[in-house]
Amino acid sequence: MIQLYHVYKSYQKGANVIEDVSLNIDRGEFVFLVGASGAGKTTLLKLLFCAEPITSGQAMVNNHSLAKINPKDIPYLRRSIGVVFQDFKLLNNRTIFDNVAITLEILGMNRNDIRRKVTKALKRVGLAFMEGKYPLELSGGEQQRVAIARAVVNSPSILLADEPTGNLDPELSVDIMNILTDINAMGTTVLVATHDKFLLQKFMKRTIIINKGKVSEPI
Amino acid sequence: MILKKLPYFFRKALSNIRYSMLVNLVTISTISVAILIFSTFVMIIFNLTNLVSRFEDDVHIVAYLDDEFVGGNENIKKNLLKLNGIEKVWYQSKENALKVFKESLGENDLFLKDIQKNPLPASFELRLKEGYKDRKNIEAIAAALRSMGIFSDVSYGQEWLEHFHNFMNILKVIGLAVGGGFLFAAVFIISNTIKLTIFVRREEIDILRLVGATNSFIKAPFYIEGLIQGFVGSVISIIGLYFLYLVFMAKVQTLSLLGVNSTSMPFLPPKFLILLVAFGTLLGLMGSYISLGEIFKRS
Numbered sequence: 001m002i003q004l005y006h007v008y009k010s011y012q013k014g015a016n017v018i019e020d021v022s023l024n025i026d027r028g029e030f031v032f033l034v035g036a037s038g039a040g041k042t043t044l045l046k047l048l049f050c051a052e053p054i055t056s057g058q059a060m061v062n063n064h065s066l067a068k069i070n071p072k073d074i075p076y077l078r079r080s081i082g083v084v085f086q087d088f089k090l091l092n093n094r095t096i097f098d099n100v101a102i103t104l105e106i107l108g109m110n111r112n113d114i115r116r117k118v119t120k121a122l123k124r125v126g127l128a129f130m131e132g133k134y135p136l137e138l139s140g141g142e143q144q145r146v147a148i149a150r151a152v153v154n155s156p157s158i159l160l161a162d163e164p165t166g167n168l169d170p171e172l173s174v175d176i177m178n179i180l181t182d183i184n185a186m187g188t189t190v191l192v193a194t195h196d197k198f199l200l201q202k203f204m205k206r207t208i209i210i211n212k213g214k215v216s217e218p219i
Numbered sequence: 220m221i222l223k224k225l226p227y228f229f230r231k232a233l234s235n236i237r238y239s240m241l242v243n244l245v246t247i248s249t250i251s252v253a254i255l256i257f258s259t260f261v262m263i264i265f266n267l268t269n270l271v272s273r274f275e276d277d278v279h280i281v282a283y284l285d286d287e288f289v290g291g292n293e294n295i296k297k298n299l300l301k302l303n304g305i306e307k308v309w310y311q312s313k314e315n316a317l318k319v320f321k322e323s324l325g326e327n328d329l330f331l332k333d334i335q336k337n338p339l340p341a342s343f344e345l346r347l348k349e350g351y352k353d354r355k356n357i358e359a360i361a362a363a364l365r366s367m368g369i370f371s372d373v374s375y376g377q378e379w380l381e382h383f384h385n386f387m388n389i390l391k392v393i394g395l396a397v398g399g400g401f402l403f404a405a406v407f408i409i410s411n412t413i414k415l416t417i418f419v420r421r422e423e424i425d426i427l428r429l430v431g432a433t434n435s436f437i438k439a440p441f442y443i444e445g446l447i448q449g450f451v452g453s454v455i456s457i458i459g460l461y462f463l464y465l466v467f468m469a470k471v472q473t474l475s476l477l478g479v480n481s482t483s484m485p486f487l488p489p490k491f492l493i494l495l496v497a498f499g500t501l502l503g504l505m506g507s508y509i510s511l512g513e514i515f516k517r518s
Contacts, residue, residue, distance in 0.1 A: 076431070089425075102426070150430070
Protein backbone atom coordinates (compact mmCIF):
# COMPACT_ATOMS: atom_id res chain seq x y z
CA MET A 1 0.00 0.00 0.00
CA ILE A 2 2.79 2.43 1.01
CA GLN A 3 6.36 1.61 0.01
CA LEU A 4 9.29 3.97 0.38
CA TYR A 5 12.77 3.11 -0.84
CA HIS A 6 15.71 5.37 -0.01
CA VAL A 7 13.57 8.47 -0.01
CA TYR A 8 15.16 11.87 0.56
CA LYS A 9 13.57 15.26 0.97
CA SER A 10 15.46 18.51 1.25
CA TYR A 11 14.39 22.12 0.86
CA GLN A 12 18.00 23.31 0.71
CA LYS A 13 20.92 21.47 -0.79
CA GLY A 14 22.72 19.39 1.82
CA ALA A 15 20.04 19.81 4.50
CA ASN A 16 17.86 16.69 4.43
CA VAL A 17 14.55 16.85 6.24
CA ILE A 18 13.89 13.24 5.29
CA GLU A 19 16.98 11.10 4.89
CA ASP A 20 17.23 7.69 3.31
CA VAL A 21 13.81 6.51 4.48
CA SER A 22 12.73 3.04 3.45
CA LEU A 23 9.59 1.49 4.84
CA ASN A 24 6.67 -0.68 3.89
CA ILE A 25 3.11 -0.43 5.18
CA ASP A 26 0.66 -3.12 4.11
CA ARG A 27 -3.01 -2.82 3.31
CA GLY A 28 -5.16 -2.65 6.44
CA GLU A 29 -2.28 -1.89 8.83
CA PHE A 30 -2.46 0.64 11.67
CA VAL A 31 0.88 2.35 12.16
CA PHE A 32 2.12 5.05 14.51
CA LEU A 33 4.78 7.43 13.23
CA VAL A 34 6.48 8.72 16.34
CA GLY A 35 8.98 11.47 16.83
CA ALA A 36 9.68 14.75 18.55
CA SER A 37 8.58 18.06 17.07
CA GLY A 38 10.67 18.83 14.00
CA ALA A 39 11.69 15.19 13.50
CA GLY A 40 10.08 15.11 10.03
CA LYS A 41 6.70 13.46 10.73
CA THR A 42 4.63 16.10 8.95
CA THR A 43 7.06 16.26 6.02
CA LEU A 44 6.93 12.49 5.59
CA LEU A 45 3.11 12.57 5.55
CA LYS A 46 3.18 15.47 3.08
CA LEU A 47 5.31 13.41 0.72
CA LEU A 48 2.73 10.62 0.82
CA PHE A 49 -0.16 12.77 -0.41
CA CYS A 50 2.03 14.82 -2.76
CA ALA A 51 1.80 18.10 -0.86
CA GLU A 52 5.57 18.10 -1.36
CA PRO A 53 7.59 16.34 -4.06
CA ILE A 54 10.25 13.86 -2.99
CA THR A 55 13.81 14.95 -3.74
CA SER A 56 15.15 11.50 -4.56
CA GLY A 57 14.40 7.84 -4.05
CA GLN A 58 11.39 5.73 -4.99
CA ALA A 59 7.96 5.78 -3.40
CA MET A 60 4.76 3.95 -4.25
CA VAL A 61 1.43 4.94 -2.74
CA ASN A 62 -1.68 3.13 -3.91
CA ASN A 63 0.15 2.05 -7.06
CA HIS A 64 1.22 5.60 -7.91
CA SER A 65 4.93 6.25 -8.21
CA LEU A 66 5.50 9.55 -6.38
CA ALA A 67 8.80 10.17 -8.18
CA LYS A 68 7.16 10.00 -11.58
CA ILE A 69 3.61 11.09 -10.89
CA ASN A 70 2.02 13.39 -13.48
CA PRO A 71 0.72 16.57 -11.77
CA LYS A 72 -2.65 15.86 -13.38
CA ASP A 73 -2.89 12.56 -11.50
CA ILE A 74 -2.21 14.07 -8.07
CA PRO A 75 -5.89 14.97 -7.39
CA TYR A 76 -6.88 11.37 -8.15
CA LEU A 77 -4.23 9.99 -5.78
CA ARG A 78 -5.44 12.40 -3.09
CA ARG A 79 -9.00 11.15 -3.46
CA SER A 80 -7.84 7.73 -2.30
CA ILE A 81 -6.09 9.21 0.75
CA GLY A 82 -7.95 10.82 3.63
CA VAL A 83 -5.85 13.37 5.51
CA VAL A 84 -6.50 14.72 9.01
CA PHE A 85 -4.45 17.86 9.39
CA GLN A 86 -2.85 19.04 12.58
CA ASP A 87 -4.61 22.40 12.24
CA PHE A 88 -7.87 20.72 11.04
CA LYS A 89 -8.09 22.95 7.92
CA LEU A 90 -11.82 23.50 8.22
CA LEU A 91 -13.63 26.31 6.45
CA ASN A 92 -14.97 28.55 9.18
CA ASN A 93 -17.60 30.16 6.96
CA ARG A 94 -19.12 26.80 6.00
CA THR A 95 -21.30 24.56 8.10
CA ILE A 96 -20.01 21.27 9.43
CA PHE A 97 -22.11 19.53 6.80
CA ASP A 98 -20.60 21.58 3.98
CA ASN A 99 -17.07 21.01 5.30
CA VAL A 100 -17.50 17.25 5.18
CA ALA A 101 -19.43 17.34 1.89
CA ILE A 102 -16.52 19.02 0.02
CA THR A 103 -14.77 15.66 -0.47
CA LEU A 104 -17.88 14.20 -2.13
CA GLU A 105 -18.75 17.26 -4.20
CA ILE A 106 -15.37 16.93 -5.89
CA LEU A 107 -16.39 13.44 -7.01
CA GLY A 108 -19.56 14.82 -8.62
CA MET A 109 -21.83 12.82 -6.36
CA ASN A 110 -25.52 13.72 -6.37
CA ARG A 111 -26.97 15.65 -3.46
CA ASN A 112 -28.95 12.75 -2.01
CA ASP A 113 -25.90 10.51 -1.84
CA ILE A 114 -23.87 13.34 -0.36
CA ARG A 115 -26.50 13.88 2.36
CA ARG A 116 -26.62 10.18 3.17
CA LYS A 117 -22.84 9.73 3.33
CA VAL A 118 -22.12 12.94 5.24
CA THR A 119 -24.77 12.13 7.84
CA LYS A 120 -23.28 8.65 8.21
CA ALA A 121 -19.73 10.00 8.58
CA LEU A 122 -20.78 12.58 11.16
CA LYS A 123 -22.66 9.91 13.07
CA ARG A 124 -19.56 7.73 13.03
CA VAL A 125 -17.52 10.46 14.75
CA GLY A 126 -20.34 11.26 17.17
CA LEU A 127 -21.45 14.59 15.68
CA ALA A 128 -24.77 13.53 14.22
CA PHE A 129 -26.69 16.62 15.35
CA MET A 130 -24.03 19.21 14.73
CA GLU A 131 -24.21 19.43 10.94
CA GLY A 132 -25.78 22.89 10.81
CA LYS A 133 -23.19 24.43 13.13
CA TYR A 134 -20.05 26.28 12.10
CA PRO A 135 -16.52 25.10 13.09
CA LEU A 136 -15.93 28.00 15.47
CA GLU A 137 -19.02 27.00 17.43
CA LEU A 138 -17.38 23.65 18.21
CA SER A 139 -14.68 22.67 20.71
CA GLY A 140 -11.22 21.62 19.55
CA GLY A 141 -12.05 17.94 19.95
CA GLU A 142 -15.24 18.33 17.96
CA GLN A 143 -13.42 20.18 15.18
CA GLN A 144 -10.89 17.36 15.09
CA ARG A 145 -13.74 14.89 14.64
CA VAL A 146 -15.16 16.96 11.78
CA ALA A 147 -11.73 16.79 10.14
CA ILE A 148 -11.78 13.01 10.56
CA ALA A 149 -15.30 12.77 9.13
CA ARG A 150 -14.18 14.77 6.08
CA ALA A 151 -11.14 12.52 5.65
CA VAL A 152 -13.11 9.25 5.75
CA VAL A 153 -16.44 10.22 4.17
CA ASN A 154 -15.48 8.85 0.73
CA SER A 155 -14.03 5.63 2.24
CA PRO A 156 -10.39 6.20 1.25
CA SER A 157 -8.02 3.25 1.26
CA ILE A 158 -5.44 5.20 3.29
CA LEU A 159 -5.96 7.58 6.21
CA LEU A 160 -3.11 9.88 7.24
CA ALA A 161 -3.54 11.70 10.55
CA ASP A 162 -1.04 14.36 11.61
CA GLU A 163 -1.06 14.76 15.41
CA PRO A 164 -4.81 14.13 15.58
CA THR A 165 -4.74 14.40 19.36
CA GLY A 166 -2.20 17.22 19.48
CA ASN A 167 -4.17 19.76 21.47
CA LEU A 168 -6.65 17.50 23.20
CA ASP A 169 -6.82 16.28 26.79
CA PRO A 170 -6.14 12.54 27.37
CA GLU A 171 -9.80 11.55 27.52
CA LEU A 172 -10.64 13.20 24.20
CA SER A 173 -7.44 11.78 22.70
CA VAL A 174 -8.59 8.26 23.49
CA ASP A 175 -11.95 9.07 21.94
CA ILE A 176 -10.31 10.18 18.71
CA MET A 177 -8.00 7.14 18.68
CA ASN A 178 -10.98 4.86 19.14
CA ILE A 179 -12.60 6.40 16.08
CA LEU A 180 -9.38 5.86 14.08
CA THR A 181 -9.10 2.21 15.15
CA ASP A 182 -12.76 1.71 14.17
CA ILE A 183 -11.99 3.12 10.73
CA ASN A 184 -8.97 0.81 10.52
CA ALA A 185 -11.18 -2.13 11.44
CA MET A 186 -13.29 -1.38 8.35
CA GLY A 187 -10.21 -1.99 6.17
CA THR A 188 -8.59 1.43 5.84
CA THR A 189 -4.82 1.61 6.21
CA VAL A 190 -4.12 4.16 8.96
CA LEU A 191 -0.91 6.08 9.58
CA VAL A 192 -0.93 8.32 12.64
CA ALA A 193 1.86 10.80 13.35
CA THR A 194 2.12 11.56 17.04
CA HIS A 195 4.51 12.37 19.86
CA ASP A 196 2.04 11.21 22.53
CA LYS A 197 3.68 8.28 24.36
CA PHE A 198 0.52 7.65 26.36
CA LEU A 199 -1.35 6.71 23.21
CA LEU A 200 1.41 4.34 22.08
CA GLN A 201 1.18 2.50 25.34
CA LYS A 202 -2.59 2.38 25.33
CA PHE A 203 -2.98 1.30 21.72
CA MET A 204 -0.39 -1.38 21.05
CA LYS A 205 0.22 -0.89 17.31
CA ARG A 206 3.16 -1.06 14.96
CA THR A 207 5.36 1.96 15.61
CA ILE A 208 7.84 3.65 13.31
CA ILE A 209 10.21 6.10 14.98
CA ILE A 210 11.44 9.12 13.11
CA ASN A 211 14.37 11.15 14.35
CA LYS A 212 16.06 13.96 12.42
CA GLY A 213 14.51 12.66 9.22
CA LYS A 214 15.66 9.06 9.63
CA VAL A 215 13.31 6.24 10.51
CA SER A 216 13.82 3.17 12.62
CA GLU A 217 11.53 0.54 14.09
CA PRO A 218 11.82 -0.87 17.61
CA ILE A 219 12.06 -4.63 17.50
CA MET B 220 -18.85 14.55 -15.96
CA ILE B 221 -18.57 18.34 -16.26
CA LEU B 222 -22.32 18.57 -17.06
CA LYS B 223 -23.07 16.52 -13.98
CA LYS B 224 -21.14 18.99 -11.87
CA LEU B 225 -22.64 22.08 -13.56
CA PRO B 226 -25.42 22.61 -10.99
CA TYR B 227 -22.78 22.43 -8.25
CA PHE B 228 -20.59 24.98 -10.05
CA PHE B 229 -23.54 27.36 -10.40
CA ARG B 230 -24.52 26.99 -6.75
CA LYS B 231 -20.92 27.53 -5.80
CA ALA B 232 -20.55 30.60 -8.04
CA LEU B 233 -23.72 32.13 -6.58
CA SER B 234 -22.61 31.48 -3.02
CA ASN B 235 -19.18 32.95 -3.89
CA ILE B 236 -20.94 36.08 -5.15
CA ARG B 237 -22.95 36.23 -1.95
CA TYR B 238 -19.81 35.89 0.19
CA SER B 239 -17.98 38.70 -1.60
CA MET B 240 -20.90 40.92 -2.52
CA LEU B 241 -19.03 44.22 -2.47
CA VAL B 242 -16.24 43.08 -4.78
CA ASN B 243 -18.84 41.63 -7.13
CA LEU B 244 -20.86 44.84 -7.13
CA VAL B 245 -17.74 46.78 -8.12
CA THR B 246 -17.08 44.37 -10.99
CA ILE B 247 -20.67 44.41 -12.20
CA SER B 248 -20.78 48.23 -12.12
CA THR B 249 -17.53 48.40 -14.08
CA ILE B 250 -18.90 46.10 -16.75
CA SER B 251 -22.14 48.11 -16.83
CA VAL B 252 -20.34 51.42 -17.33
CA ALA B 253 -18.02 49.98 -19.99
CA ILE B 254 -20.86 48.37 -21.94
CA LEU B 255 -23.05 51.46 -21.49
CA ILE B 256 -20.42 53.72 -23.04
CA PHE B 257 -19.74 51.25 -25.80
CA SER B 258 -23.43 50.68 -26.55
CA THR B 259 -24.12 54.44 -26.56
CA PHE B 260 -21.62 54.74 -29.38
CA VAL B 261 -23.16 51.73 -31.09
CA MET B 262 -26.59 53.38 -30.88
CA ILE B 263 -25.39 56.74 -32.19
CA ILE B 264 -23.58 55.10 -35.08
CA PHE B 265 -26.55 52.84 -35.78
CA ASN B 266 -28.96 55.78 -35.99
CA LEU B 267 -26.66 57.97 -38.03
CA THR B 268 -26.09 55.12 -40.47
CA ASN B 269 -29.86 54.78 -40.79
CA LEU B 270 -30.15 58.51 -41.38
CA VAL B 271 -27.50 58.45 -44.09
CA SER B 272 -29.14 55.57 -45.89
CA ARG B 273 -32.46 57.43 -45.77
CA PHE B 274 -30.81 60.51 -47.25
CA GLU B 275 -29.18 58.36 -49.87
CA ASP B 276 -32.60 57.04 -50.83
CA ASP B 277 -33.67 60.62 -51.47
CA VAL B 278 -30.74 61.44 -53.71
CA HIS B 279 -31.74 62.87 -57.06
CA ILE B 280 -30.19 64.93 -59.81
CA VAL B 281 -31.50 68.24 -61.09
CA ALA B 282 -30.41 69.31 -64.56
CA TYR B 283 -31.12 73.00 -65.38
CA LEU B 284 -31.95 73.60 -68.99
CA ASP B 285 -29.97 76.24 -70.85
CA ASP B 286 -32.22 79.28 -71.42
CA GLU B 287 -31.06 79.50 -75.00
CA PHE B 288 -32.05 76.00 -75.80
CA VAL B 289 -35.22 75.67 -77.77
CA GLY B 290 -36.65 72.26 -78.26
CA GLY B 291 -39.29 69.75 -77.18
CA ASN B 292 -39.30 68.76 -73.58
CA GLU B 293 -40.85 65.37 -74.27
CA ASN B 294 -37.93 64.47 -76.49
CA ILE B 295 -35.40 65.40 -73.87
CA LYS B 296 -37.35 63.43 -71.30
CA LYS B 297 -37.30 60.35 -73.54
CA ASN B 298 -33.55 60.72 -74.07
CA LEU B 299 -32.95 61.14 -70.34
CA LEU B 300 -34.88 57.97 -69.57
CA LYS B 301 -32.59 56.12 -71.95
CA LEU B 302 -29.60 56.95 -69.72
CA ASN B 303 -28.36 54.19 -67.42
CA GLY B 304 -29.82 54.22 -63.92
CA ILE B 305 -32.66 56.70 -64.41
CA GLU B 306 -35.97 55.61 -62.92
CA LYS B 307 -38.15 58.66 -63.41
CA VAL B 308 -37.93 62.15 -64.89
CA TRP B 309 -40.01 65.25 -64.06
CA TYR B 310 -40.00 68.44 -66.04
CA GLN B 311 -40.35 71.82 -64.38
CA SER B 312 -40.91 74.82 -66.64
CA LYS B 313 -39.47 78.28 -65.97
CA GLU B 314 -42.91 79.57 -65.00
CA ASN B 315 -43.55 76.74 -62.65
CA ALA B 316 -40.14 77.18 -61.02
CA LEU B 317 -40.92 80.85 -60.37
CA LYS B 318 -44.30 79.95 -58.93
CA VAL B 319 -42.78 77.45 -56.56
CA PHE B 320 -40.12 79.97 -55.59
CA LYS B 321 -42.73 82.65 -54.90
CA GLU B 322 -44.72 80.25 -52.79
CA SER B 323 -41.64 79.37 -50.79
CA LEU B 324 -40.95 83.06 -50.13
CA GLY B 325 -44.51 83.71 -48.91
CA GLU B 326 -44.85 87.38 -47.89
CA ASN B 327 -41.20 88.12 -48.61
CA ASP B 328 -41.70 88.09 -52.36
CA LEU B 329 -41.77 91.89 -52.77
CA PHE B 330 -38.37 92.10 -54.43
CA LEU B 331 -39.55 89.78 -57.20
CA LYS B 332 -41.94 92.50 -58.43
CA ASP B 333 -39.02 94.55 -59.74
CA ILE B 334 -37.71 91.71 -61.83
CA GLN B 335 -38.74 92.02 -65.45
CA LYS B 336 -37.59 88.69 -66.71
CA ASN B 337 -37.98 85.30 -65.05
CA PRO B 338 -34.40 84.44 -63.98
CA LEU B 339 -35.14 80.83 -63.08
CA PRO B 340 -34.27 78.10 -65.56
CA ALA B 341 -36.49 75.21 -66.57
CA SER B 342 -35.24 71.94 -65.14
CA PHE B 343 -35.46 68.17 -65.20
CA GLU B 344 -35.45 66.28 -61.95
CA LEU B 345 -34.13 62.75 -62.26
CA ARG B 346 -34.83 60.02 -59.73
CA LEU B 347 -32.26 57.23 -59.76
CA LYS B 348 -32.75 53.48 -59.72
CA GLU B 349 -31.54 51.42 -56.73
CA GLY B 350 -27.84 50.65 -57.05
CA TYR B 351 -27.14 53.91 -58.86
CA LYS B 352 -27.30 56.15 -55.78
CA ASP B 353 -23.63 56.04 -54.89
CA ARG B 354 -21.24 58.85 -55.70
CA LYS B 355 -19.53 57.08 -58.62
CA ASN B 356 -22.75 56.41 -60.56
CA ILE B 357 -24.20 59.82 -59.79
CA GLU B 358 -21.08 61.49 -61.15
CA ALA B 359 -21.17 59.33 -64.26
CA ILE B 360 -24.80 60.28 -64.89
CA ALA B 361 -24.04 63.96 -64.21
CA ALA B 362 -21.15 63.82 -66.69
CA ALA B 363 -23.43 62.25 -69.27
CA LEU B 364 -25.97 65.03 -68.73
CA ARG B 365 -23.34 67.74 -69.08
CA SER B 366 -22.03 66.20 -72.29
CA MET B 367 -25.51 66.59 -73.82
CA GLY B 368 -24.71 70.31 -74.05
CA ILE B 369 -28.23 71.51 -73.34
CA PHE B 370 -27.95 71.98 -69.58
CA SER B 371 -26.47 75.07 -67.97
CA ASP B 372 -25.94 73.28 -64.67
CA VAL B 373 -26.30 69.83 -63.13
CA SER B 374 -26.61 69.59 -59.36
CA TYR B 375 -26.95 66.80 -56.85
CA GLY B 376 -26.84 66.79 -53.07
CA GLN B 377 -24.14 64.22 -52.92
CA GLU B 378 -21.27 66.36 -51.78
CA TRP B 379 -22.53 67.00 -48.29
CA LEU B 380 -23.43 63.32 -48.00
CA GLU B 381 -19.78 62.57 -48.64
CA HIS B 382 -18.86 64.94 -45.82
CA PHE B 383 -21.36 63.16 -43.66
CA HIS B 384 -19.80 59.82 -44.56
CA ASN B 385 -16.41 61.14 -43.54
CA PHE B 386 -17.86 62.42 -40.29
CA MET B 387 -19.39 58.98 -39.66
CA ASN B 388 -16.07 57.30 -40.26
CA ILE B 389 -14.37 59.60 -37.76
CA LEU B 390 -17.16 58.91 -35.29
CA LYS B 391 -16.76 55.17 -35.76
CA VAL B 392 -13.01 55.42 -35.09
CA ILE B 393 -13.60 57.55 -31.97
CA GLY B 394 -16.36 55.18 -30.84
CA LEU B 395 -14.14 52.16 -31.29
CA ALA B 396 -11.20 53.83 -29.55
CA VAL B 397 -13.13 55.17 -26.55
CA GLY B 398 -15.48 52.18 -26.27
CA GLY B 399 -12.59 49.76 -26.82
CA GLY B 400 -10.52 51.57 -24.21
CA PHE B 401 -13.28 51.23 -21.67
CA LEU B 402 -13.77 47.56 -22.53
CA PHE B 403 -10.06 46.96 -22.09
CA ALA B 404 -10.21 48.70 -18.72
CA ALA B 405 -13.23 46.57 -17.82
CA VAL B 406 -11.36 43.33 -18.57
CA PHE B 407 -8.46 44.59 -16.48
CA ILE B 408 -10.71 45.49 -13.53
CA ILE B 409 -12.67 42.24 -13.77
CA SER B 410 -9.50 40.19 -13.75
CA ASN B 411 -8.28 42.12 -10.72
CA THR B 412 -11.50 41.75 -8.76
CA ILE B 413 -11.54 38.03 -9.53
CA LYS B 414 -7.94 37.91 -8.29
CA LEU B 415 -9.16 39.58 -5.13
CA THR B 416 -11.95 37.05 -4.61
CA ILE B 417 -9.49 34.23 -5.26
CA PHE B 418 -7.16 35.74 -2.68
CA VAL B 419 -9.99 35.96 -0.16
CA ARG B 420 -10.74 32.29 -0.77
CA ARG B 421 -7.19 30.98 -1.06
CA GLU B 422 -7.60 28.90 2.11
CA GLU B 423 -10.62 27.19 0.63
CA ILE B 424 -8.76 26.59 -2.63
CA ASP B 425 -5.87 25.03 -0.68
CA ILE B 426 -8.25 22.72 1.15
CA LEU B 427 -10.02 21.76 -2.07
CA ARG B 428 -6.65 20.86 -3.57
CA LEU B 429 -5.66 18.78 -0.57
CA VAL B 430 -8.84 16.74 -0.67
CA GLY B 431 -8.36 15.94 -4.35
CA ALA B 432 -10.02 18.68 -6.41
CA THR B 433 -8.65 19.10 -9.93
CA ASN B 434 -7.67 22.57 -11.15
CA SER B 435 -10.65 22.71 -13.50
CA PHE B 436 -12.99 21.84 -10.62
CA ILE B 437 -11.56 24.75 -8.63
CA LYS B 438 -11.60 27.14 -11.58
CA ALA B 439 -15.08 26.36 -12.94
CA PRO B 440 -17.08 28.34 -10.32
CA PHE B 441 -14.82 31.36 -10.92
CA TYR B 442 -15.51 31.17 -14.66
CA ILE B 443 -19.23 31.02 -13.95
CA GLU B 444 -18.86 33.93 -11.55
CA GLY B 445 -17.25 35.94 -14.37
CA LEU B 446 -20.04 34.92 -16.76
CA ILE B 447 -22.71 35.98 -14.27
CA GLN B 448 -20.96 39.29 -13.62
CA GLY B 449 -20.70 39.95 -17.36
CA PHE B 450 -24.32 38.99 -17.99
CA VAL B 451 -25.79 41.02 -15.12
CA GLY B 452 -23.50 43.97 -15.91
CA SER B 453 -24.48 44.11 -19.57
CA VAL B 454 -28.22 43.69 -18.85
CA ILE B 455 -28.00 46.62 -16.41
CA SER B 456 -26.15 48.69 -19.01
CA ILE B 457 -28.87 48.04 -21.59
CA ILE B 458 -31.54 49.10 -19.11
CA GLY B 459 -29.42 52.21 -18.50
CA LEU B 460 -29.06 52.81 -22.22
CA TYR B 461 -32.83 52.56 -22.70
CA PHE B 462 -33.34 55.04 -19.88
CA LEU B 463 -30.85 57.46 -21.47
CA TYR B 464 -32.61 56.98 -24.81
CA LEU B 465 -36.00 57.83 -23.29
CA VAL B 466 -34.59 60.95 -21.61
CA PHE B 467 -32.91 62.01 -24.86
CA MET B 468 -36.04 61.46 -26.95
CA ALA B 469 -38.16 63.41 -24.46
CA LYS B 470 -35.70 66.34 -24.65
CA VAL B 471 -35.52 66.22 -28.44
CA GLN B 472 -39.27 66.04 -28.85
CA THR B 473 -39.96 69.00 -26.59
CA LEU B 474 -37.50 70.98 -28.66
CA SER B 475 -39.09 69.43 -31.79
CA LEU B 476 -35.69 69.30 -33.40
CA LEU B 477 -35.37 68.06 -36.96
CA GLY B 478 -38.73 66.31 -36.69
CA VAL B 479 -37.01 63.51 -34.76
CA ASN B 480 -39.31 60.88 -33.28
CA SER B 481 -39.06 57.25 -32.20
CA THR B 482 -39.62 56.08 -35.78
CA SER B 483 -36.88 58.21 -37.23
CA MET B 484 -34.56 57.45 -34.31
CA PRO B 485 -35.36 53.99 -32.97
CA PHE B 486 -33.76 52.20 -30.00
CA LEU B 487 -31.27 49.45 -30.85
CA PRO B 488 -33.00 46.41 -32.39
CA PRO B 489 -33.12 43.12 -30.37
CA LYS B 490 -30.34 41.59 -32.46
CA PHE B 491 -27.93 44.29 -31.29
CA LEU B 492 -29.08 43.97 -27.68
CA ILE B 493 -28.51 40.22 -27.68
CA LEU B 494 -25.06 40.76 -29.19
CA LEU B 495 -24.21 43.37 -26.54
CA VAL B 496 -25.28 41.04 -23.71
CA ALA B 497 -23.33 38.18 -25.26
CA PHE B 498 -20.36 40.48 -25.59
CA GLY B 499 -20.60 41.62 -21.95
CA THR B 500 -20.89 38.01 -20.78
CA LEU B 501 -17.81 37.11 -22.79
CA LEU B 502 -16.03 40.08 -21.23
CA GLY B 503 -16.75 38.73 -17.74
CA LEU B 504 -15.50 35.29 -18.77
CA MET B 505 -12.34 36.81 -20.22
CA GLY B 506 -11.65 38.70 -17.01
CA SER B 507 -11.81 35.55 -14.92
CA TYR B 508 -9.90 33.54 -17.53
CA ILE B 509 -6.99 35.99 -17.43
CA SER B 510 -6.75 36.16 -13.64
CA LEU B 511 -7.13 32.39 -13.13
CA GLY B 512 -4.50 31.74 -15.77
CA GLU B 513 -2.08 34.06 -13.98
CA ILE B 514 -2.76 32.74 -10.50
CA PHE B 515 -2.67 29.05 -11.36
CA LYS B 516 0.51 29.51 -13.35
CA ARG B 517 2.14 31.05 -10.27
CA SER B 518 1.02 28.33 -7.87
